[in-house]
Amino acid sequence: MRNYLLVIFCSISFCIFSQNETALIPKPQSIELKSGNFNFDETTTVYFETEFEIAGNILNEFLQNGVGFQLQSTSKNKAKIVIEKDASQPSEGYFLDISDSKIIIKAIDSSGAFYAVQTLRQLLPIALEQKKTKENTSFTLPQLTVSDFPKFPYRGMHLDCARHFFDKEFIKKYIANLALLKMNYFHWHLTDDQGWRIEIKKYPKLTSKGGFRDETLIGHYNDQPQKFDGKRYGGFYTQEDIKEVVAFAAKYNITVIPEIEMPGHAQAAISAYPELGCTGKQIPVATTWGVFEDIFCPNEQTFTFLENVLSEVMPLFPGEYIHIGGDEAPKIKWKNCAHCQQLINDLNLQDEHGLQSYFIQRIEKFVNSKGKKIIGWDEILEGGLAPNATLMSWRGMQGGIDAAKQKHNVIMTPNSHAYFDYYQSDKSDEPLAIGGFLPLKKVYSFNPIPKELNKEEAKYILGAQANLWTEYIPNEQQVEYMIFPRILAMSEVTWSGPSQNLEKEYPEFLSRVENFMPRLDALSINYANHLYEIEGKISKSNGNVFYELTTPTKGKEIRYSINNVESKVYSNPILIEKDSKITANVFKNGEKVGRDFSEKIIYHKGITANISLNVPPNPTYAAGGKEALINGIQGSDKRYGDKEWLGFWGDDLEITIDFGKEIEINSANLRFYDAPGQWIHSPKEVLIYCYNEDGKKVSYITKYFKKNEPNISTVKVELSENYILKTSILQIRIPNYGTIPDGQKGAGHKAWTFIDEIIIE
Structure with missing residues (x-):
């Protein structure tokens, strides 16, 4: 439920500014608020140089839609709003000065002028966003001075339209919202196993067959048994649609980067043209999510196909980049393909990873020959990085670190901070998501420049991008819910720069987010509002256990009850001395x-x-x-991404619990998440070590796990069946499941281990 009342303005004078009058997102590099206002009405005139025509037109369009009038053009000397060139401004930067008589915008390029207009837009009344305000409206703006420029040249947002398809009008709305936040790249994921979404005239079956799947998975991939809706699903963009979207994006100063996946995530293409696979067999467009073994076969027929496809794709996108994927390409079909093995031998390659490197480098040469550059996910590092490739680091930061040290350009998009398909709240009523946990604060805490890089190496970090994969996002409303408000934090990271003092700056950011939400309402954006949620955590002091309650925004009251006792106003951490149930609510103005x-x-x-x-x-x-x-709190039974589950990738885990004194213990209860479809496997055994009363080391081993819930494996290790066990230290060793075997999702990769509360009785 939205907790805002929007006012429809008509024929009155606005004065919307208070203590939050400069609640701009992203925050400018420098802003100075002055006393007084600028009066803005239909008599206000404008002057802009020809180079800044887009910025001037965008401002006029916004006013026409919002209040029904446009600014009349006049000479520079007579104009109340002047947009002029200033060679002293940084690239994409601007200077904005609002006095009592003029608004002056200075920029060195069209991008800077455009972003100045976006700042001006955020200073204008929110009602203008509704496109319902009547004519003859006037309003005031505060007098201020802004000097601003972006921290990073690449500020991107991604959308996967292969798993679920979204029409071109929504794509244009999506792009316009990015522009409001001064983001400048839209990464359009157009092909995957579940659908091919871009018309290729030379290969019509890519869309007529590869653009549609027979049915779609219902629920989560890990649900057993899996269920399907039985409905044909699909869609695609014609080349005319693409041109329309790209032209719209250019108007909003956004470059569109298409992604055509290769060599993996190619099942939809192979379903249309089976000869592109290593077996030549007919296969369907995928109806489930995940990673599939059928990938492009690196033969001449495939390379001819891909070059023909790219020859139609590249002219549609005037930007310098073409994204070619390169991620999650299982090599099992290549291992069993006589042609592939012969090619590895003929090219003196080390293995199938080397063959993928050859594949990517060959495509890169073709793309370069057409005046474009490639971007690939960090798997393109495996076997050797293509000479001129830009890398998107998604499996954490390490791929980006390695590429930057090799003097390759990098766009940071780690799943730890940039995957907006992850849950943003650990509340049980959140919409179904793939997993993971990425709250707003963690996005805001992101620094795209790793500490492992020196000053020279850091220059190769172009910026950052957030990604939205849509396996579990079937409609436009959920797209917006997953993106907003997290995109506000990403825009601030990439434009304003990473936070230098998180605990001080994050509350101030939240204050601006809270005041930005009425604008999102006016824009009919279905954002997630977690600003009034409660977060609880255990704290410990002097052997005592306390429970702390917080809510993100200031000026709110928390009322709580413990074990159904009368509700109280929260003021101090709650002492916990037994099993307890805490209930609470946030109150604003009572x-x-x-x-x-x-x-x-x-x-x-x-x-x-x-x-x-x-x-x-x-x-x-x-x-x-x-x-x-x-900490006494168990994680969710249905998802592994909340703050109570810890994930370890491929590591043998050893946990040491030190009680500080010798105590009597009877058992240890452990819980593991088990979801093989997402590469998560329970361990095969658990080993526990402690010391008996004689000081001798005692070991326990168990291989017997119980499946309590569909995705939960538990084990209870009895420690004192035949005698009283007293110990001060408990050691728990949990060997990783190991390499995932062939035939399972993630085959050949390390397994994940997920563990939550260890209950000692």
């Missing part, structure tokens, strides 16, 4: 806002202990830190 909050705490013998790990959890799945394993 009225309840946000969703109900509830948490169960298991007060077990390990909750006051100290814990250490031999390896840290993967950054993508480390929200709760090591303390999450003994």
